[in-house]
Amino acid sequence: METDRLMAKYLIETAQEPERAAAVMAGEQSTGTFVPVPGETDELRERAGARVESVRVVGESGAPALPHARAAGPGGVYRRAEVVLSWPLQNMGPSLGNVLATVAGNLFELRDFSGLRLTDVEFPAAFAQAYPGPRFGVAGTRRLAGVEGRPIIGTIIKPSVGLSPQETAAMVRELVRAGLDFIKDDELMANGPGNPFPERVAAVMEVIHEEAARTGRQAMFAFNLTGEIDEMFRHAEMVERAGGTCVMVSIHSVGLAGVAHLRRHCGLPIHGHRNGWGALTRAPLLGFEFTAWQKFWRLAGVDHLHCNGLRNKFWEPDDSVVASARECLTPLLGGYTVMPVLSSGQWAGQAPDTYRRLGTADLMYLCGGGICAHPRGVAAGVASVRQAWEAALAGVELKEYAAQHPELRAALEAFGQ
Amino acid sequence: METDRLMAKYLIETAQEPERAAAVMAGEQSTGTFVPVPGETDELRERAGARVESVRVVGESGAPALPHARAAGPGGVYRRAEVVLSWPLQNMGPSLGNVLATVAGNLFELRDFSGLRLTDVEFPAAFAQAYPGPRFGVAGTRRLAGVEGRPIIGTIIKPSVGLSPQETAAMVRELVRAGLDFIKDDELMANGPGNPFPERVAAVMEVIHEEAARTGRQAMFAFNLTGEIDEMFRHAEMVERAGGTCVMVSIHSVGLAGVAHLRRHCGLPIHGHRNGWGALTRAPLLGFEFTAWQKFWRLAGVDHLHCNGLRNKFWEPDDSVVASARECLTPLLGGYTVMPVLSSGQWAGQAPDTYRRLGTADLMYLCGGGICAHPRGVAAGVASVRQAWEAALAGVELKEYAAQHPELRAALEAFGQ
Numbered sequence: 001m002e003t004d005r006l007m008a009k010y011l012i013e014t015a016q017e018p019e020r021a022a023a024v025m026a027g028e029q030s031t032g033t034f035v036p037v038p039g040e041t042d043e044l045r046e047r048a049g050a051r052v053e054s055v056r057v058v059g060e061s062g063a064p065a066l067p068h069a070r071a072a073g074p075g076g077v078y079r080r081a082e083v084v085l086s087w088p089l090q091n092m093g094p095s096l097g098n099v100l101a102t103v104a105g106n107l108f109e110l111r112d113f114s115g116l117r118l119t120d121v122e123f124p125a126a127f128a129q130a131y132p133g134p135r136f137g138v139a140g141t142r143r144l145a146g147v148e149g150r151p152i153i154g155t156i157i158k159p160s161v162g163l164s165p166q167e168t169a170a171m172v173r174e175l176v177r178a179g180l181d182f183i184k185d186d187e188l189m190a191n192g193p194g195n196p197f198p199e200r201v202a203a204v205m206e207v208i209h210e211e212a213a214r215t216g217r218q219a220m221f222a223f224n225l226t227g228e229i230d231e232m233f234r235h236a237e238m239v240e241r242a243g244g245t246c247v248m249v250s251i252h253s254v255g256l257a258g259v260a261h262l263r264r265h266c267g268l269p270i271h272g273h274r275n276g277w278g279a280l281t282r283a284p285l286l287g288f289e290f291t292a293w294q295k296f297w298r299l300a301g302v303d304h305l306h307c308n309g310l311r312n313k314f315w316e317p318d319d320s321v322v323a324s325a326r327e328c329l330t331p332l333l334g335g336y337t338v339m340p341v342l343s344s345g346q347w348a349g350q351a352p353d354t355y356r357r358l359g360t361a362d363l364m365y366l367c368g369g370g371i372c373a374h375p376r377g378v379a380a381g382v383a384s385v386r387q388a389w390e391a392a393l394a395g396v397e398l399k400e401y402a403a404q405h406p407e408l409r410a411a412l413e414a415f416g417q
Numbered sequence: 418m419e420t421d422r423l424m425a426k427y428l429i430e431t432a433q434e435p436e437r438a439a440a441v442m443a444g445e446q447s448t449g450t451f452v453p454v455p456g457e458t459d460e461l462r463e464r465a466g467a468r469v470e471s472v473r474v475v476g477e478s479g480a481p482a483l484p485h486a487r488a489a490g491p492g493g494v495y496r497r498a499e500v501v502l503s504w505p506l507q508n509m510g511p512s513l514g515n516v517l518a519t520v521a522g523n524l525f526e527l528r529d530f531s532g533l534r535l536t537d538v539e540f541p542a543a544f545a546q547a548y549p550g551p552r553f554g555v556a557g558t559r560r561l562a563g564v565e566g567r568p569i570i571g572t573i574i575k576p577s578v579g580l581s582p583q584e585t586a587a588m589v590r591e592l593v594r595a596g597l598d599f600i601k602d603d604e605l606m607a608n609g610p611g612n613p614f615p616e617r618v619a620a621v622m623e624v625i626h627e628e629a630a631r632t633g634r635q636a637m638f639a640f641n642l643t644g645e646i647d648e649m650f651r652h653a654e655m656v657e658r659a660g661g662t663c664v665m666v667s668i669h670s671v672g673l674a675g676v677a678h679l680r681r682h683c684g685l686p687i688h689g690h691r692n693g694w695g696a697l698t699r700a701p702l703l704g705f706e707f708t709a710w711q712k713f714w715r716l717a718g719v720d721h722l723h724c725n726g727l728r729n730k731f732w733e734p735d736d737s738v739v740a741s742a743r744e745c746l747t748p749l750l751g752g753y754t755v756m757p758v759l760s761s762g763q764w765a766g767q768a769p770d771t772y773r774r775l776g777t778a779d780l781m782y783l784c785g786g787g788i789c790a791h792p793r794g795v796a797a798g799v800a801s802v803r804q805a806w807e808a809a810l811a812g813v814e815l816k817e818y819a820a821q822h823p824e825l826r827a828a829l830e831a832f833g834q
Contacts, residue, residue: 030605031576038789039588040576048579048611066699068732090611091578097643097670098607101692105604105667108695109731116695159448159457161508162465171456187522188447190515194465194507226514229646229678250522253514255672261646275518278525278533282483283700314526315485372455 005086007053007122008103008292013065013115013285015072018055018081024112026050026085029102048091053084064114065285078114080285094130096256096296099123108286115285118292123333127299131260133336134303136269138329138362141303141339144245144269145220147181150393151365152220152339153385154182158372161188165195169203176211176219178379179386180371182364185224187250187275197225197235205242222248222271222304229258236266244268249302252276256300263301271341272302282315290324298332304339304364310353313345322357329362339364346370347381348388348398348411355392365389375414376407384411422503424470424539425520425709430482430532430702432489435472435498441529443467443502446519465508470501481531482702495531497702511547513673513713516540525703532702535709540750544716548677550753551720553686555746555779558720558756561662561686562637564598567810568782569637569756570802571599575789578605582612586620593628593636595796596803597788599781602641604667604692614642614652622659639665639688639721646675653683661685666719669693673717680718688758689719699732707741715749721756721781727770730762739774746779756781763787764798765805765815765828772809782806792831793824801828 014021026032030050031040059080064071072078085103092098104118136144145152155175157168175183191197204221212218225235225247232254236247248271251259263270274297280287294305307324308316325340340363342354347370355361367385374381387408391401402409431438443449447467448457476497481488489495502520509515521535553561562569572592574585592600608614621638629635642652642664649671653664665688668676680687691714697704711722724741725733742757757780759771764787772778784802791798804825808818819826 031579039580039584044576044579048576066732067701068734088611089609091605091609092607093609095608095644097645097667098605098609100670101604101607101643101667101690104696105692106695106731108693108699109725109733111730111732159461159465162448162461163456167456187518188508188515190509190518191512192506192508192510192515194505226518227512227674228514229674232674250514250518252672253517254674255669255676257644257646257649257671258674258678259672261675273518275522276525278523279521279697279704282525283703284484286700286703287696308526313528314523315483315528316526317485 004089004124006089006099006124007084007086009120010083011117011119012083012113013078013080014113015070015076015078016112018057018079021112022052022055022083025107026052028110029107050085050087053086056082058082066114069114070111089124089126094126096299117285117287119289121292121295128333131299133299134301134338136303138337138339141269145181146217150361150389151363152181154364154366155180155371156184156186156366156368158368160186163195165199165203168200169207172204173207174378178382180219180382182220184222184248187273190224190226198238201238201242205244220245222246224248226250226253232262240267246271248273250275251297256296260300269303271304272297274306291327294327295332298336298338302338304341306341306343309342309344309346310350325358341366347415348384348408349416351388352392352398374411376410380407383407421506421541423506423516423541424503425535426537427500428534428536429500429530430495430497431530432487432493432495433529435474435496438529439469439472439500442524443469445527446524467502467504470503473499475499483531486531487528506541506543511543513716534702534704536706538709538712545750548716551718551755553720555754555756558686562598563634567778567806568780569598571781571783572597572788573601573603573783573785575785577603580612582616582620585617586624589621590624591795595799597636597799599637601639601665604690607641607643615655618655618659622661637662639663641665643667643670649679657684663688665690667692668714673713677717686720688721689714691723708744711744712749715753715755719755721758723758723760726759726761726763727767742775758783764832765801765825766833768805769809769815792827797824800824
């Protein structure tokens with residue numbers, strides 16, 4: 001592949017000839033419109049036009065996946081194809097936002113398609129200069145959290161909302177004492193009047209420092225600073241000044257430009273929460289594959305990125321979760337990797353399969369209810385997850401390991417099938 | 418409705434009892450998780466929990482709209498219901514990004530739903546203090562464009578990409594001389610190396626000023642400054658200093674925080690381009706209705722918002738376009754309205770129906786090919802659209818009006834059925 005062209009891969013469904021449909025995509029997203037216009041010369045089209053690199057039919061359907069598309073004739077079919085398009089970097093330059101408008105703009109709306117999904121993007125090398133990527137990534141996060149050789153085990157403050165700063169801090173004390181490496185705000189908790197960000201930072205960091213003084217290791221707390229640009233900056237500085245080691249953003253709430261801006265000006269790892277992702281991916285023939293989507297946010301500079309977890313409480317099948325986590329660990333533009341965050345319905349039970357399928361311990365493993373609702377309390381909940389990962393890394397069956405580890409045994413009894 | 422609670426309306430599809438499913442939504446998006454946790458007391462739930470305001474079954478289906486949902490039993494059905502939830506403002510405060518995480522976060526991913534779509538949001542009055550809304554809106558835009566009593570007629574620079582700044586400026590001269598009120602960059606053209614923003618502003622504004630000196634009226638040009646935060650600020654200032662009267666952003670590329678930040682610091686109308694919208698709305702039981710979505714961007718502060726157009730080149734039915742444009746003209750939080758931008762496959766032909774269905778001329782009517790590809794050239798293209806709107810506003814049939822107006826006649830012959 002040429003490195004000076006932007007490449008994008010799609011899954012399409014169309015009643016037309018797939019080659020013809022791919023040409024419509026290329027025209028619409030570069031030099032064309034619904035009728036030929038003066039000035040769209042052959043020379044200009046050659047220089048600035050998007051190019052159809054390949055079209056491969058992969059299946060067909062008797063009915064359209066999305067409504068209001070141009071219909072197939074009687075007895076006609078809707079063909080599905082994998083399409084690769086490319087653009088000269090000259091058109092949009094190394095700009096994430098303008099790449100998004102180019103590869104994932106108006107074309108979702110074209111009537112020529114009864115399905116259109118962006119499955120992958122390849123960014124030209126110029127993006128590595130324009131975007132510094134994650135400041136900390138896997139190695140930097142491990143260093144700050146003081147955890148090597150096993151996953152970073154974490155939890156989310158629950159109940160998600162309704163606690164005061166002091167109640168949050170009291171819970172943090174319990175969680176840190178229970179041995180957690182990482183604690184985060186829920187995405188529902190940022191800077192509401194019920195738990196204002198500044199008061200939460202003050203109360204929580206006091207506890208974190210006290211506990212660190214006792215144990216010699218500082219737990220990482222991801223403060224959710226999702227908000228307006230000026231507010232996020234103020235709050236990121238506040239966390240840095242208070243000696244905190246992580247901030248969190250709801251990436252879809254803040255947007256690409258906001259996250260990239262935060263990355264440039266904030267000296268802490270950015271924990272990227274993908275809430276809202278379901279709307280972009282859950283219709284199989286619309287929107288985005290995570291493979292494509294995560295590259296935008298990694299270039300923008302998140303250090304951690306949520307990937308769901310095995311046997312999660314959501315709709316997503318395990319294969320998709322595994323693929324997403326693997327993507328996060330695949331170097332982008334020759335360098336950047338980010339910490340995949342496995343979360344949602346996680347408890348001790350998924351540790352062996354998670355390790356078996358990912359083949360690495362470079363991940364964050366977050367349990368909410370799986371720790372906080374452990375029948376013997378939070379400390380036992382943390383112990384059960386630690387024990388499950390010890391077993392997984394040692395290649396020992398959970399049930400076998402549980403014989404000598406009562407917290408794990410209690411977790412298997414409470415949460416197992 | 419209480420004014421201190423955030424309200425959100427959804428269309429859901431579920432194999433469960435709809436009331437039970439609505440309770441899951443409320444729990445997941447406020448105090449609950451997949452198991453009961455200590456600390457989620459009745460008092461806390463009462464104070465901070467989301468409330469199910471209403472559930473109304475509206476239909477059913479024998480098959481799930483989205484895959485991987487919890488299945489209905491044998492012979493079971495998937496019920497569709499309209500659900501209204503509410504939250505105390507205490508949880509998230511008057512913050513657009515955190516409202517988004519609350520009303521449109523993880524719940525799209527819940528396995529309990531084979532369909533979930535946000536159809537409307539009602540923001541508490543506190544948002545009117547926190548977000549100033551559009552700086553210019555309908556009246557301010559009309560004033561800057563010097564157009565009253567009829568739509569602002571505009572076009573998009575085509576070819577979208579491939580022109581140099583000088584070529585763009587030459588085209589702008591032709592378009593202004595042809596009588597256009599408004600010209601915009603394409604969303605594919607922002608600050609690429611082939612047409613750098615600063616050079617384009619300089620070249621285009623020189624032409625705009627020369628023509629304004631001649632005619633006494635300055636055409637409005639929307640410069641697409643979509644990009645990084647610092648870059649957008651620099652560019653907005655550049656346009657202001659050069660005497661320009663509008664900037665454009667691809668709202669999904671920049672994000673809510675970026676657009677709200679731009680609004681606070683930029684003294685020009687913001688032309689909001691919604692490219693990428695199709696991915697969020699085209700699956701009927703996923704994502705967002707425009708009714709809900711546009712409120713976020715209007716609060717963030719766009720002055721103009723794209724709504725597609727009648728008989729557009731995209732998938733969207735006319736009823737949906739009309740509803741979207743009407744929403745833009747419905748005052749939000751007691752005040753703000755924005756200019757609906759009707760665009761996509763537009764030419765003279767849709768003017769009468771657009772006027773008949775919207776009942777107002779407070780809109781921007783953009784024709785790309787419908788002006789630039791007019792058989793007698795651009796000036797005739799503009800004349801044809803002006804004539805069509807004269808006819809529409811006077812209640813005269815286009816064909817009748819065309820008898821005395823050769824440009825309109827030529828447009829009907831070239832683009833009509």
